[in-house]
Amino acid sequence: MTPITGIPLSPPVQPSLPVQPASHPVGAQPFKNVLLEALGQVNTMQTQANEAVQQLVTGGDVNPAEVLTTLQKADMSFRMMLQIRNKLVQAYQEINNIRI
Amino acid sequence: MISALDISTSALVAQRIRLDTVSSNLANLTSMSRDENGKMQPYQARFVMFQTDEELETKHGAVGVKVSSVETENVEPNYKYDPNHPYAIKDGPKKGYVAYPNINMTAEMVDALVATRAYEANLGAMELSKNMAQQSLRILG
Amino acid sequence: MLPNLFAGTTIPALGEVLNFAQARHTVLAGNIANVNTPGYRLRDLNEAEFQQRLKEVMTHTGGHDARSTSLAAAEPGNPMRDVRQSLENLIYHDDTNIDLEKQVAEMTKNHLLHNFALTVMTDQFKLLETAISERV
Numbered sequence: 001m002t003p004i005t006g007i008p009l010s011p012p013v014q015p016s017l018p019v020q021p022a023s024h025p026v027g028a029q030p031f032k033n034v035l036l037e038a039l040g041q042v043n044t045m046q047t048q049a050n051e052a053v054q055q056l057v058t059g060g061d062v063n064p065a066e067v068l069t070t071l072q073k074a075d076m077s078f079r080m081m082l083q084i085r086n087k088l089v090q091a092y093q094e095i096n097n098i099r100i
Numbered sequence: 101m102i103s104a105l106d107i108s109t110s111a112l113v114a115q116r117i118r119l120d121t122v123s124s125n126l127a128n129l130t131s132m133s134r135d136e137n138g139k140m141q142p143y144q145a146r147f148v149m150f151q152t153d154e155e156l157e158t159k160h161g162a163v164g165v166k167v168s169s170v171e172t173e174n175v176e177p178n179y180k181y182d183p184n185h186p187y188a189i190k191d192g193p194k195k196g197y198v199a200y201p202n203i204n205m206t207a208e209m210v211d212a213l214v215a216t217r218a219y220e221a222n223l224g225a226m227e228l229s230k231n232m233a234q235q236s237l238r239i240l241g
Numbered sequence: 242m243l244p245n246l247f248a249g250t251t252i253p254a255l256g257e258v259l260n261f262a263q264a265r266h267t268v269l270a271g272n273i274a275n276v277n278t279p280g281y282r283l284r285d286l287n288e289a290e291f292q293q294r295l296k297e298v299m300t301h302t303g304g305h306d307a308r309s310t311s312l313a314a315a316e317p318g319n320p321m322r323d324v325r326q327s328l329e330n331l332i333y334h335d336d337t338n339i340d341l342e343k344q345v346a347e348m349t350k351n352h353l354l355h356n357f358a359l360t361v362m363t364d365q366f367k368l369l370e371t372a373i374s375e376r377v
Contacts, residue, residue: 053251053361054299057258059292061159064357068239071361075240075368083377109346116342226346233353237360 042074042081049074103158104229110156110164111222114148115215117167121146122212125203132187132201140187142177143201145208146170178202250369254299255362261291262355269348272339281337285347 052067124146131143149168156164182188183196247253265286275281371377 050249050251054254057251057254057292057358058296058299059289064233065236065239068236068361071364072239072241075364078368079371079377082371082375086375086377103350105346105350109342112342112346113340116340226349230349230353234356237356240360240364 038081038084042077045070045074045077104162105226106156107158107162107164108222108226108229110153110166112219112226114150114165114167115219115222117170118148118150119212119215119219121148121170122208122215125208126205128201129203129205130200132199140199142199143203144175145173145201145203147173175202246369250365252362252365254295255358255365257295258358259355259362261286261288262351262358265351266348266355269344269351272344273341273348276337276339276341279337281339283339283344 049067049071052062052070055062056064056067128143132140133143135141148170150165151168153164153166156166177199178201179194179197179199181196182198185198188196188198265288268284268286272283272285
């Protein structure tokens with residue numbers, strides 16, 4: 001009868017790679033910056049559209065079709081931003097409703 | 101802003117003036133008038149001179165039309181022998197003849213037709229310009 | 242706050258354009274109605290003057306108070322309110338100077354301007370409504 005010897009434990013698991021803090025892949029930005037930039041762009045387009053309409057009604061040398069296209073682009077980007085905002089709010093509310 | 105509508109309008113006005121002169125020529129086929137010497141002169145046909153209207157030029161070089169002047173022709177009148185006519189020539193080689201206007205009715209009618217067709221063509225262009233502007237409002241959906 | 246809800250848009254200026262277009266329409270219709278009246282001279286509302294006034298008001302107040310360019314607010318001595326008597330045309334034998342084609346063309350241009358202003362204004366209102374209701 002052999003004496004009970006200790007059970008050898010396998011050596012503790014060593015991480016195969018050194019641990020790094022989570023870093024951004026090259027070229028990406030924080031999501032907040034992306035959102036703010038997009039809001040700024042929508043605002044710029046709205047201002048441009050307003051200016052184009054003002055120029056047209058005060059007799060400026062601008063093409064009516066161009067003015068209409070600018071207006072529609074501004075409209076569309078505003079609605080897109082509104083939809084994105086709605087989805088974000090919805091996602092936030094869903095997360096809030098998660099029962100721990 | 102000068103637009104296609106203004107240019108078409110200038111053409112409509114010019115063609116109407118042209119048609120007016122043709123009507124005047126046809127109405128005065130046998131008219132005469134007294135000139136400054138007191139002699140009876142036959143009516144001479146009028147014709148219009150078209151010219152591009154530099155004041156009606158768009159940014160991209162489209163230019164309108166205007167009637168620059170209404171000229172009077174100077175052709176030999178039609179002579180008819182009628183010694184008892186009050187306006188017969190009293191002396192000279194054409195004694196006894198009456199000078200009538202020399203207006204070619206066929207040519208005038210053809211001119212009237214051409215003016216009418218040009219008028220209609222410009223009307224069509226105006227319709228299309230109007231249509232384009234209206235339809236472009238559909239960009240806004 | 243509520244009156245300034247429309248200050249950032251072009252809605253006040255477009256409203257003035259609409260007023261002007263409708264007033265000019267009646268003047269031009271009057272010209273066409275008087276095509277055979279002896280001694281009648283053409284009348285028109287001065288569009289260039291209106292656009293100049295609109296531009297001045299918009300640059301000074303930033304578009305907040307375009308109402309001062311309205312025809313109703315202009316005093317009778319104001320050149321924009323006076324109907325302009327046009328002397329450019331030929332004078333015909335019955336002492337009128339009307340070119341029917343020109344009047345119809347001016348009316349057409351006025352009509353297009355009116356429809357344009359109306360459509361853009363409606364679109365702006367719809368956009369505001371979208372923003373308020375949050376329903377795309």
